Every structure is written in structure tokens, then in C-alpha cells.
Amino acid sequence: MERKRSRADIIHDMLSIIQDRKGKIKPTHLMYKANLSHKQMKGYLDYLISNKFVEKVEDGDRQMITITKKGRDFFSRYRQLREFEDTFGIN
Amino acid sequence: MKIVFTPDWFLGKDVLIDVFSFLILLTFFILSTRSYQLNKKKSSFYLGLGFLLIAVGQLASVLTKVVLYSDTSLIQQVGQAVVESQIVQSVDIFYYLGFFFYKLFTLAGLFLIYRLSTGRRMLVDVLLIAYFVLISVIAGTGVEYVFYLTALILLMLITKGYYKVYKKSRNPNTLLLIVGFTTLAISQIVSASFARVSNWFVVADLIELASYFIFLTLIIKILASKDRKEIQRGLHGKKKK
Numbered sequence: 001m002e003r004k005r006s007r008a009d010i011i012h013d014m015l016s017i018i019q020d021r022k023g024k025i026k027p028t029h030l031m032y033k034a035n036l037s038h039k040q041m042k043g044y045l046d047y048l049i050s051n052k053f054v055e056k057v058e059d060g061d062r063q064m065i066t067i068t069k070k071g072r073d074f075f076s077r078y079r080q081l082r083e084f085e086d087t088f089g090i091n
Numbered sequence: 092m093k094i095v096f097t098p099d100w101f102l103g104k105d106v107l108i109d110v111f112s113f114l115i116l117l118t119f120f121i122l123s124t125r126s127y128q129l130n131k132k133k134s135s136f137y138l139g140l141g142f143l144l145i146a147v148g149q150l151a152s153v154l155t156k157v158v159l160y161s162d163t164s165l166i167q168q169v170g171q172a173v174v175e176s177q178i179v180q181s182v183d184i185f186y187y188l189g190f191f192f193y194k195l196f197t198l199a200g201l202f203l204i205y206r207l208s209t210g211r212r213m214l215v216d217v218l219l220i221a222y223f224v225l226i227s228v229i230a231g232t233g234v235e236y237v238f239y240l241t242a243l244i245l246l247m248l249i250t251k252g253y254y255k256v257y258k259k260s261r262n263p264n265t266l267l268l269i270v271g272f273t274t275l276a277i278s279q280i281v282s283a284s285f286a287r288v289s290n291w292f293v294v295a296d297l298i299e300l301a302s303y304f305i306f307l308t309l310i311i312k313i314l315a316s317k318d319r320k321e322i323q324r325g326l327h328g329k330k331k332k
Contacts, residue, residue, distance in 0.1 A: 080313055083313045
């Protein structure tokens with residue numbers, strides 16, 4: 001059985017999903033792809049927006065979520081730290 | 092009395108090796124600290140502390156050598172036998188104190204990393220090994236090989252611990268970490284066997300340098316890590332249940 005995702009894992013997963021979608025995704029798609037409940041999604045999205053990792057933009061009549069430069073930097077840094085933890089067996 | 096066993100032609104170069112080692116250890120400390128800030132895991136914190144202790148040990152070694160080597164030139168300038176003996180005495184105390192801290196911090200740091208690599212949490216273990224570390228440092232001040240042997244044992248235990256991690260993860264970076272620690276252990280074998288032979292002292296230092304180059308390669312690999320799809324293991328993990 002895989003270990004439970006940490007808060008940082010979930011944030012990384014959300015940013016990773018947005019990156020995979022060329023930096024832009026619908027909120028509902030993000031919620032399903034990140035395996036989050038509506039309540040969880042709201043909490044994490046608020047955190048990401050308040051930390052300026054993502055932002056909400058209007059795309060025609062749809063609302064989309066886009067990743068910011070700060071979000072990409074965090075994503076990159078997280079990847080390195082995850083690699084470091086894996087190397088030393090920290091889990 | 093011979094204060095250091097480094098041959099004259101190698102004086103200064105050994106300090107550079109120590110500085111290089113210090114920087115590598117400091118980088119590991121920074122990575123551990125960042126990891127702790129992100130995940131709040133105690134193991135990240137203690138790993139960082141372990142590397143910091145060894146780094147401080149290296150710094151103590153660097154400072155001691157720098158002062159010691161400059162004192163030697165001072166003695167040469169003055170050239171008076173009486174003055175020389177007085178300075179040698181003060182240098183002697185400084186030497187023992189400086190290297191005492193180098194040994195204490197190095198073994199304490201290695202011990203912390205060993206504890207993390209094995210994942211054991213028994214208080215008796217901690218107290219017993221902490222006691223042996225202290226004894227090794229105190230005894231090792233007079234008998235050099237006691238310190239090197241203790242460091243060797245700790246490094247072998249660390250390597251064993253990370254081999255278990257590697258068997259589970261098959262992560263090539265962990266393998267590189269094992270190679271680095273093994274190389275460092277070999278340098279301790281050479282040091283313990285020929286602690287007071289100048290040329291072998293250089294060989295041991297060069298092997299130690301090689302181990303820190305391996306750690307540098309590891310750091311570069313970690314920092315240049317490409318995105319791996321398995322990083323999303325949390326997502327896939329939920330589906331697998």
C-alpha cells in the first residue's frame with residue numbers, strides 16, 4: 001500500500017497537474033485529477049492562491065486556474081527536495 | 092615533537108580538501124533544512140543536524156590547521172630555541188583542543204546519520220553509542236587510530252543502513268550515496284592503519300577527497316533531477332488500493 005500523501009505532496013500534485021495541462025486547467029478537472037473532495041480542493045486552492053502559486057483567470061465565459069512563475073519555481077524546488085528525501089530514504 | 096603528520100609539500104593542500112568537504116557537508120545541511128521546512132519530518136531535521144555537526148568538525152580542523160601552519164612560520168621567523176619551545180607548547184594545546192572538537196563533532200554527526208539510516212529508536216542504544224563516541228574522542232586524542240576505527244565502524248553501519256534503503260527503492264542516487272560512504276570508510280581504514288606515516292596520510296586524504304567528489308556528483312544529480320512521473324505516486328497510490 002502506498003503511503004498517505006502529505007500536504008506538500010498534494011500541493012505538488014496539484015501544480016504538476018496544472019503544468020501537464022500547459023499551465024491552465026478548469027477547477028473541476030483539477031479537483032478530479034488530484035483526487036480531492038470539494039472541501040479539500042477549496043482549502044488547497046485558497047492556499048495556492050494566497051501564496052501566489054496559482055491564480056484564477058477568466059477564459060471567455062469559463063473560469064480557469066493558471067500556474068504562476070512562483071508556482072513553477074516551487075514545483076521545481078519540491079522535485080529536488082523529493083529526490084533528496086528519496087536518496088536518503090526519508091519517508 | 093612532530094605536531095602534524097602531513098608532509099611539508101602537502102601543507103595547505105590538506106586545508107583545501109577540508110574546505111571542499113566542509114562546503115559539500117554544508118550543502119547537504121541546507122538541503123536537509125529545506126526538506127524539513129517543507130515536510131516537517133524529524134528525520135530531515137536530524138539528518139541536517141548530522142551533516143551540520145560533521146561540517147562544524149571540518150571547520151574546526153580547517154581553523155586549527157590554518158593557525159597551526161601560520162604559527163610554524165612564526166617560529167621559523169623568530170628562530171630562538173627558548174621562544175620556539177614556548178610557542179610549540181601553546182600550539183600543542185591548540186592542536187589537541189582543535190582536533191578534539193573536530194573528532195567530537197565528526198563522530199557525533201556520523202552517529203546521528205547512522206541512527207537515521209537504521210531507523211532504530213532505542214534509548215539504550217543511543218546512550219551506549221554516545222558513550223563510546225565520547226570515549227573514542229578522548230582516547231583518540233592520544234592514540235589516533237581509535238578515532239579512525241570508530242569513524243570506520245559508524246561509516247560501515249551507515250552504509251549497511253543505506254543498502255537496506257537501496258534494496259527497497261533501487262534508487263541510483265542511493266547507490267551513489269553508498270559508494271560515497273564506502274569510499275570515506277576506505278579512507279578511514281588507510282588512516283587507521285598508517286596514522287603516523289606521512290605519505291599514507293596523503294593517500295588517506297586523497298581517498299577522502301574522492302568520496303566528497305562522489306557526494307558532489309550526487310548533489311548535482313539531485314539538483315538536476317528531471318520530473319519523474321512516479322512523483323505523483325500519491326495519486327496512483329489511491330487508485331491501487
